[in-house]
Amino acid sequence: MRRPLVDGVYIEYLIMDGxxxxxxxxxxxxxxxxxxxxxxxxxxxxxxxxxxxxxxxxRAFRIRETS
Known part of the structure; x- marks a missing residue:
């Protein structure tokens, strides 16, 4: 794909993959x-x-009850 650059004589070429x-x-x-x-x-x-x-x-903390 190509497109002209703004205010210039050059053209920008785009290499596309899809x-x-x-x-x-x-x-x-x-x-x-x-x-x-x-x-x-x-x-x-x-x-x-x-x-x-x-x-x-x-991890879930295991809380033990002490009596």
Whole structure:
């Protein structure tokens, strides 16, 4: 996808993976650049859920009555 930059003669090229922007650059991207950008995006999205663990439930305290 490409779009002109405001007040300039340059065109910004967007490397897309579906509806997600993988990378942006001003020069025309070649195939290896596109493949590398998509690999980096997919690696980042797959690594993100593993970093966040579920919140741990607090343990219930057992209270013993003494007589």
């Amino acid at each position: 509806n997600t922007i993988a990378a942006k650059q001003i020069s025309i991207p070649d195939e290896p650049t596109c493949a590398d950008a998509i690999k980096r995006l997919r690696a980042a999205t797959h690594a993100a859920p593993e970093k966040h663990s579920r919140p741990k439930k607090p």
